[in-house]
Amino acid sequence: MSATVTxxxxxxxxxxxxxxxxxxxxxxxxxxxxxLFNPLSKRTEYIKKMSQKVLEKFPCRIILVNHDPDxxxxxxxxxxxxxxxxxxxVVCDFIEITTGTKDLEKSSFLLLPHLLPDLPIYIxxxxxxxxxxxxxxxxxDQNIRTVFDSECTKDLCSFAKSILYIGCDVxxxxxDRLESWRNLFVLNFQPKLYLxxxxxxxxxxxxxxxxxxxxxxxxxxxxxxxxxxxxxRFNWEFVSGSKEKMTFKKEDGSSIDxxxxxxxxxxxxxxxxxxxxxxxxEKTFEFVRSEDNFDQVIFKVTTKTTCDIPTNFFxxxxxxxxxxxxxxxxxxxxxxxxxxxxxxxxxxxxCVC
Amino acid sequence: MEEHPLKEEGRSIRxxxxxxxxxxxxxxxxxARKLIPAxxxxxxxxxxxxxxxxxxxxxxEKSHEQFREEMKNNISEFSRTKPLDEPFYNAFQDKLFYHxxxxxDDDGYKxxxxxxxxxxxxxxxxxxxxxxxxxQPKFFPLIIEKLHKNGLIYDKDDExxxxxxxxxxxxxxxESATNLQENIExxxxxxxxxxxxxxLGKETVQNLLVFRFTNSIFESTWNSKHIDHVQITVAEDLxxxxxGDFYEEEGLLRDIIQNHMMQLLTLVAMEPPATLDADxxxxxxxKVLQSVRAYEEKDFTESVVRGQYGAGFxxxxxxxxxxxxxxxxxxSVRETFAALKLNIDNWRWSGVPFYLRGAKRxxxxxxxxxxxxxxxxxxxxxxxxxxxTNVLAIRIQPDEGIALKINCKVPGQSNTxxxxxxxxxxxxxxxxxxxxxxxxxxxxCILGDSTLFARADEVEHSWEIMTPILDYWEKxxxxxxxxxxxxxxxxxxxxxxMEKDKRxxxxx
Numbered sequence: 001m002s003a004t005v006t007x008x009x010x011x012x013x014x015x016x017x018x019x020x021x022x023x024x025x026x027x028x029x030x031x032x033x034x035x036l037f038n039p040l041s042k043r044t045e046y047i048k049k050m051s052q053k054v055l056e057k058f059p060c061r062i063i064l065v066n067h068d069p070d071x072x073x074x075x076x077x078x079x080x081x082x083x084x085x086x087x088x089x090v091v092c093d094f095i096e097i098t099t100g101t102k103d104l105e106k107s108s109f110l111l112l113p114h115l116l117p118d119l120p121i122y123i124x125x126x127x128x129x130x131x132x133x134x135x136x137x138x139x140x141d142q143n144i145r146t147v148f149d150s151e152c153t154k155d156l157c158s159f160a161k162s163i164l165y166i167g168c169d170v171x172x173x174x175x176d177r178l179e180s181w182r183n184l185f186v187l188n189f190q191p192k193l194y195l196x197x198x199x200x201x202x203x204x205x206x207x208x209x210x211x212x213x214x215x216x217x218x219x220x221x222x223x224x225x226x227x228x229x230x231x232x233r234f235n236w237e238f239v240s241g242s243k244e245k246m247t248f249k250k251e252d253g254s255s256i257d258x259x260x261x262x263x264x265x266x267x268x269x270x271x272x273x274x275x276x277x278x279x280x281x282e283k284t285f286e287f288v289r290s291e292d293n294f295d296q297v298i299f300k301v302t303t304k305t306t307c308d309i310p311t312n313f314f315x316x317x318x319x320x321x322x323x324x325x326x327x328x329x330x331x332x333x334x335x336x337x338x339x340x341x342x343x344x345x346x347x348x349x350x351c352v353c
Numbered sequence: 354m355e356e357h358p359l360k361e362e363g364r365s366i367r368x369x370x371x372x373x374x375x376x377x378x379x380x381x382x383x384x385a386r387k388l389i390p391a392x393x394x395x396x397x398x399x400x401x402x403x404x405x406x407x408x409x410x411x412x413x414e415k416s417h418e419q420f421r422e423e424m425k426n427n428i429s430e431f432s433r434t435k436p437l438d439e440p441f442y443n444a445f446q447d448k449l450f451y452h453x454x455x456x457x458d459d460d461g462y463k464x465x466x467x468x469x470x471x472x473x474x475x476x477x478x479x480x481x482x483x484x485x486x487x488x489q490p491k492f493f494p495l496i497i498e499k500l501h502k503n504g505l506i507y508d509k510d511d512e513x514x515x516x517x518x519x520x521x522x523x524x525x526x527x528e529s530a531t532n533l534q535e536n537i538e539x540x541x542x543x544x545x546x547x548x549x550x551x552x553l554g555k556e557t558v559q560n561l562l563v564f565r566f567t568n569s570i571f572e573s574t575w576n577s578k579h580i581d582h583v584q585i586t587v588a589e590d591l592x593x594x595x596x597g598d599f600y601e602e603e604g605l606l607r608d609i610i611q612n613h614m615m616q617l618l619t620l621v622a623m624e625p626p627a628t629l630d631a632d633x634x635x636x637x638x639x640k641v642l643q644s645v646r647a648y649e650e651k652d653f654t655e656s657v658v659r660g661q662y663g664a665g666f667x668x669x670x671x672x673x674x675x676x677x678x679x680x681x682x683x684x685s686v687r688e689t690f691a692a693l694k695l696n697i698d699n700w701r702w703s704g705v706p707f708y709l710r711g712a713k714r715x716x717x718x719x720x721x722x723x724x725x726x727x728x729x730x731x732x733x734x735x736x737x738x739x740x741x742t743n744v745l746a747i748r749i750q751p752d753e754g755i756a757l758k759i760n761c762k763v764p765g766q767s768n769t770x771x772x773x774x775x776x777x778x779x780x781x782x783x784x785x786x787x788x789x790x791x792x793x794x795x796x797x798c799i800l801g802d803s804t805l806f807a808r809a810d811e812v813e814h815s816w817e818i819m820t821p822i823l824d825y826w827e828k829x830x831x832x833x834x835x836x837x838x839x840x841x842x843x844x845x846x847x848x849x850x851m852e853k854d855k856r857x858x859x860x861x
Contacts, residue, residue, distance in 0.1 A: 027781050057784065059781065059782060090782075182359065186357065186366055186368050187368050234358060293440045295440075296444065309475065313399070314396075314399060
């Protein structure tokens, strides 16, 4: 249950709630501050679910700032959220601030006194990245790590440029959502022979789920990121192309074609990669999600005359908040991510957005 | 080594070579409760090599299907992650196989080799092998010899690798441990041997190094200038749980102190290693063992005590004494309690005794390392020398965590001082089901990382310390056994040993 309070009573009200909880054996714990900035929309529910998932894994103080542009009054609410429903469970503070554009500046001042000292500060910025936003301005100088969700952007090129400009620790949930696929490639292209085949590939087709929901509409980003990650890792340079098909030049002068193919699979998470096919000389490498179990990827290598026994992999089940949870494990910005973004900003705009 | 272009240090998965894990003693309790659930959970986390198989080797007749069915039940019952993930298990079980043979049957090993070669072709496991010897120690030399004889152990120059995990106990005393080592080193290079001590796989034990070497506030006081003494306790509320045969043979000193507790001691006392690689860490641990002062004749009565539990109570129920347990002699003199005082003669620890206490049938199950600090000068608040000292308690199990006891003023007009505890509990911050020790250790072996395994010289030095005690005990059987009641904190002589030094065991 959340209670509406005036901004000056936030800590007092939390204290009162804790006094009431004293006898229940519940424990107050906090590993870090998590600030969520979110434009009030249908996606707010998704963001809340995501914060709940983080909290289930790591106890933290959550400060959710909802931005409702036309709102006239600033509203502040507090509550405590249990990690799970067991007795003696860990319970965490939750502060919710809903603000209109006119009160954004004021809200930014509200944040500072409620950040618990000596603990890391993570920000999930679930909106277009506006470096002049007063909330961002106010907290950017704290010891922070900012996690963006490129899903929220309408202009991926500008987003990438802003990220590269920021220079502090950053992450992007769409990059994190690809972690299982990147690991799958690390595992399967570990043998030198296969790695050389990948380097010599002529065609790579990436199929992704383009089915949109209230929470996801930029369904192509993950496939594009994956394509550019590979291109960046092997120093392939963009030559020509469109959104669907791009040609890159390799260091030896030969070329490689990438094809991003969309498929609509309603029951599964939007934007996820469904299959990847790599053609290299006589060999074809195929990674395909199993029809029976979407979390299972079947890998097979075939030539015109041979076919290896397929290998099954379980890639992590994706659920809300998992990427954010994983990002909290890491320190610093992924070098591969930054390098990939540098590749992205060099693409013609009509290939990106 | 050339960097893999797709790997990112600190972010990518630790990828491992394809391999086959062969578990000797596949029908045993450890395989059922720990090993197979561990392999299953490593797989669930996506950390097993792409091309992998697990073969159970045991003496009983069994088909692959029967083995898989049994392992499914074991995973359902004993895995830390519940319930069983059916879709995952269905794929995982295709990698489980069973091979029946006697441990001494050459033909069985020939058939094993043929079978593994066949799996290599089928699953592209590249000939790499981990052999996990979850069998009685008497079979170690035999199995290793047979593996070697039948071409299952490779030379260290071979492109393929073979590694052998050996369960404790590694020998019964210095002589037998040396013999065992000499025996197996005919066939195995040290780098191929992984002596498992599951304590080292525990998260909290690994955290000891992080805690010590990333928190300057503690490391700067981690020496004889500030620390009065250290207490390490491994207490079990259980008795010997049907292992009468084993206990009559081994006893508590060999079962717990020579390995687990000495490992804890080395981690508490070691100097910072030059790097975090396996040998740097193990070199420092060995230096600690080398610095432990050898016992003189008088120490066997003054600095070492032993005990055996009699009847009493555990968890509110009446329980029998050790001598009434099955497969235990009615006049057994085997110890189920041991406490020792060890001195480490080096710059850091000179004058700081380490007290080790390990036992069965104590009031509760707890493993703890307590760093007991020296008293603050009493000039201002403690003229009568009554105040408590600071204690840093590192709880290894259960309720893993770290607590610091400090003195505080009780609010009010008087100057009453009261000790309070600052308590950090792992479970509260990082969840209640950390990976099992065996998960970490099996994966490390597959990855070729031996940091968390004991090296031959560690084992040898540890036996050098313990063997004189065992010899003394052998020659001087106790006259007062059983000397503590089940459900108490041990025999009186253990308290007296501390009292003599004007110290007390911690009540845990």
